[in-house]
Amino acid sequence: MTTGYLWHPLYGWNDTGSGSLTPADPAVGLQPVGHHFAHPDNKRRMHELVEVSGLLDQLHRVPARPAKRAEILRVHTEEHHDRIVAESALPKGGDAGDGVSPFGKGGYEIAALAAGGALAMVDAVVRGEVDNGFALVNPCGHHAVPETGMGFCVFNNVAVAVRHAQEVLGVERIAVVDWDVHHGNGTQAVFWEDPRVLTVSMHQDRLYPPRGGTVGERGGGAGLYTNLNVPRPPGTGDAGYVDAMDAVIVPALRAFQPDLVVVACGFDPSYFDPLAHTMVSAAGFATLTERVMEAAAELCDGRLAMVQEGGYSIHYVAICGAITIATLAGVEPIADPYLALLADVYGIHALEEHQLASRKAAEVLVADIPGR
Amino acid sequence: MTTGYLWHPLYGWNDTGSGSLTPADPAVGLQPVGHHFAHPDNKRRMHELVEVSGLLDQLHRVPARPAKRAEILRVHTEEHHDRIVAESALPKGGDAGDGVSPFGKGGYEIAALAAGGALAMVDAVVRGEVDNGFALVNPCGHHAVPETGMGFCVFNNVAVAVRHAQEVLGVERIAVVDWDVHHGNGTQAVFWEDPRVLTVSMHQDRLYPPRGGTVGERGGGAGLYTNLNVPRPPGTGDAGYVDAMDAVIVPALRAFQPDLVVVACGFDPSYFDPLAHTMVSAAGFATLTERVMEAAAELCDGRLAMVQEGGYSIHYVAICGAITIATLAGVEPIADPYLALLADVYGIHALEEHQLASRKAAEVLVADIPGR
Amino acid sequence: MTTGYLWHPLYGWNDTGSGSLTPADPAVGLQPVGHHFAHPDNKRRMHELVEVSGLLDQLHRVPARPAKRAEILRVHTEEHHDRIVAESALPKGGDAGDGVSPFGKGGYEIAALAAGGALAMVDAVVRGEVDNGFALVNPCGHHAVPETGMGFCVFNNVAVAVRHAQEVLGVERIAVVDWDVHHGNGTQAVFWEDPRVLTVSMHQDRLYPPRGGTVGERGGGAGLYTNLNVPRPPGTGDAGYVDAMDAVIVPALRAFQPDLVVVACGFDPSYFDPLAHTMVSAAGFATLTERVMEAAAELCDGRLAMVQEGGYSIHYVAICGAITIATLAGVEPIADPYLALLADVYGIHALEEHQLASRKAAEVLVADIPGR
């Protein structure tokens, strides 16, 4: 099997500034801090581990390239695109739109390279240059809606890639599985009325964006029933995630019958994430990956492109990523150095009764998903 | 009201090295990282916010001093004490005992100053120099058992302070309330058979140390029923913490009738903590503080000493701490700059059905706590 | 002897952003970096060493307070002041004026506190509350000219303090000795025509600002001959600095006969500074301090206020500062932990022939300095 892999060092140069979320402001008690939650070191370290561990030697490098203006405009408004271009030229850069998503001078070029990286990987998978692949892009994309960036996302990388697959590569049916711990509101919004794209988001229940991502949000117009949210309560671990994957997401994929599966792969459900409260281990991510691979093998000749979304543990994202990518490539992953610590933690391995309600609420909606 | 406050800049010099938990080790995929989970910047920044926000002007500075050998030996074995002294003289320092608790050259002096800081604050409260007080010490202490340090703790600061209160100040009955997100196993162990000390630990269920901290651990010998564990399931927020405080901890204090209350105050139950999965906000810590203050006022003329334990969010510990200390001092706290973000998060404000089981299991044990 | 000392933790919160000098800009090869040259950690660490080493106990804390608008306007234009206020309210803050002097939100408040800190120390010295004193302020000030900030400086702290001494405290003759490694162009400009203020700057020859700081710049109008520049060639060490102090600066003070001496005390001539090429050791700074103290004792009852300017070694500024302040206070300084490393370095201890030319060029100008 040939597994593609994409990283560009410019992703590690995304300038998230000297604040925590919002810029530092002594008047409200926020002193400067070296590492914004979305500091790119998290992802750079993941790439380095992929290389140092020898995994890189078993992967096929797919080169990144910037998404062009027209490619970004398939998803975003001109106003949003051009505002990012303009702010990107300022000495201190700008913000993707919500005041917690800073970028520095040249941030446009990095964001365009992230969108283009997702696009390039989908392109390589669809054209058969690789069997599947992982695009380790930065910044993330799944919160960006057509009119604005938000939640650390500038452009919706996955959406740009999916539109490319539809419009340039002629792929008819595409499923996006988003397991970032936050709701994939941007991707949901872009494809809300598109019956050719199934968007599934599994995330911590009502974490971010506030109040959204409920099971009641199911797509609209021609796209009715092609959006599915699978909220997981805070405190859910591997068992509760895999359970929802088996009971809801894989059946949804079977129902929809995609020609291509794209995973919006956040590692912020991880055990050590400072922005979320779920307890997924590296082994958990490996299992989720296996399940999606099996579904893709069954449904669409294994065509699977994974695209990096969030993940904020400077300690654990690298480990989770290296193990996930090895799983995707069918090679032996490194051992999780934190495994001993996680072995006996309550809640990580067992399915809890109270986690079933939201799973069941999502499960019953699968029947409505339109097939081919 | 006079509220004591203690900090020493040497606490900010505790050298946690260049690993994440264990030292970096490329062979297992762990590259060096600038911030060990227990890096002291978390606490230094809290002190700075206390000063910059003006709160410091309303507090009474209690000076720190090192705990003496004999004071530490009230709690710890000579072997443990002397091993720390010896490793502290090495160029690269040593480890408190479990390989995840590094300290640098001079680490003994800092650890002794942390134990002495807790002791000094308890001393000031008992002698009436202050009405209550907060000792912002580092490193933490509540995991340290007589024979060894562990879990980032070198000496058990609170236990050293409690022993001082008993043996030097003649305080008869002391209650320790530990709301650090991890089980206060060390404090439990030190006072396991001591009927004059009630140890209560509220923590994330079976997080750390592995497998411990269950409701079944209730003290032994003469100290039977004077240890109480109140595990909270992962995903619990403000509501579930305050509920357990009201239903279990305050009643336990009333049952025991202490002459002094000591809070082992970790801020690692906080919403942004990378090592735990509970969702307590700064407002939640303020409410917990108010409840303990009310109990202390009712039971022991308000004699309350809070001692810093863990807390690993470089972004939020400072905020939680400043608001907690202001509450303790009865002055208007700063506004939580993250409040808007937390306002609508699911699970933070509402008590969940599944959180009741472990609360109830602890609640029924209160009746056994021996009174005066 | 009573020696004043001033520091405020807000100085440590000055937000220098994520660039090196200019903001990061991938297009020209500048990736983000956690530590701008002027990152405030250099100074915060100095304060901490003052406290941890026990020196603080022998000093008299002088509280900082913000300089008021009217106090700043004694030196700066309304346009400059108000531009800083306006940029300080922006989410990402602004720049003092030259693109290499960034500040964050609230940067105005910090800059005003730096100017006010210098003013407060001069006030305490002149009023006799302390015999002499050291104001550890941040950001630095000596490059700021009336119309703009530059070179990491927002307001000219020393100039604001001197104007206060003249206009509020009625001090008639004031000498400013600036041994920051860069030319004190701002202070020179403010007092260019003021015969009551002698400005002396000893600095690396033509380092920054470009091309300025030559011996030919001697004041103008009524202030002719009351400005004196003492450039030192790159590579000069302790010997060459002390030589110029003895041969030029002390004689200049004797000629001018001040009522007050203010030292603009940069530690960027230090051996480890990344922005300069001189080789002054902590012992060298101590000797310079002694010489100025002796001159002040002889000329103006010892009235001496030292105000922190630059200093960019995160490793050595703290050491140099602690030893300088101890010298000022007449107490035994700590030993320089880098001393063994510096003991045999060529150029640090011996006066070199080629260093004499510029010293002599300055020396001959002393005769023109007008006395009382």
Added chain:
Amino acid sequence: MTTGYLWHPLYGWNDTGSGSLTPADPAVGLQPVGHHFAHPDNKRRMHELVEVSGLLDQLHRVPARPAKRAEILRVHTEEHHDRIVAESALPKGGDAGDGVSPFGKGGYEIAALAAGGALAMVDAVVRGEVDNGFALVNPCGHHAVPETGMGFCVFNNVAVAVRHAQEVLGVERIAVVDWDVHHGNGTQAVFWEDPRVLTVSMHQDRLYPPRGGTVGERGGGAGLYTNLNVPRPPGTGDAGYVDAMDAVIVPALRAFQPDLVVVACGFDPSYFDPLAHTMVSAAGFATLTERVMEAAAELCDGRLAMVQEGGYSIHYVAICGAITIATLAGVEPIADPYLALLADVYGIHALEEHQLASRKAAEVLVADIPGR
């Protein structure tokens, strides 16, 4: 022209700990600091700039591989080698030998990879796989003597590579030109009596190691006159370095007539280096490179391998390196973003009279260098 380039991400994982030079030690005033002078980020950032700037696309990647025990033992004693192996297995690692050269767990593997990287590049150049090349290795090597590491160096990378060239590749005459700002004492020691290796070191006069590196050190035994030191006084800039290259080093190469030139390329003579006091700009390094290339072209078919030694400016090493490597590859380098700042600095561009003495003292020794 084909130019080789070598980097391995493991070089960026060299664990220099939490001290400045020596480990932190509060008792002597040294608090922990995130960046040891020799923190590998300096070199990692250089590699990233090589990639981000597009230069990498014009280079031929030469893979790194660890030097084998036997290869290291061509230069070092078994005692030294085996001590590093042993300390490398300790949880906190060890030190190369002088207490300022820390490494972490696994430090042996990184050091062996650095020696092997130098060796691999020399191998590729000699075998003609590339015309010339740059090995960006870490840690540095030129201070390591047979019996011990020192000065941040564990093994003498260049010496290991030269011995390989002699013993495996059969290269007869090799010249090592070392322009690191510190004396190449280790390389000098290894080849002291070897007439087949000319070792030339240009460095800041008596900086490190203390007292060494004088013109009087000229080799011994059969190697008499095949060692040449060219000390430059502190404060020397581009002009003084290029002058010495033209007047001494190139003539020395012509006299010796090597079959291969190896440059021990430190960027710590750079303008912004915190450990030295010379003022070489990126343009200066480019000129030095051109001169050595011309000499190699004239003398040995251009066979030139450059091996990274020191360089401690986190801001400028990357720029100097990218410009040097582009020069080596004959492609247009990026513009120096700091150029405007350096354009008018005194001492950087002009040859100073006092710099001539030490150059002339070295110059006269060239005549003694034995030719082929």
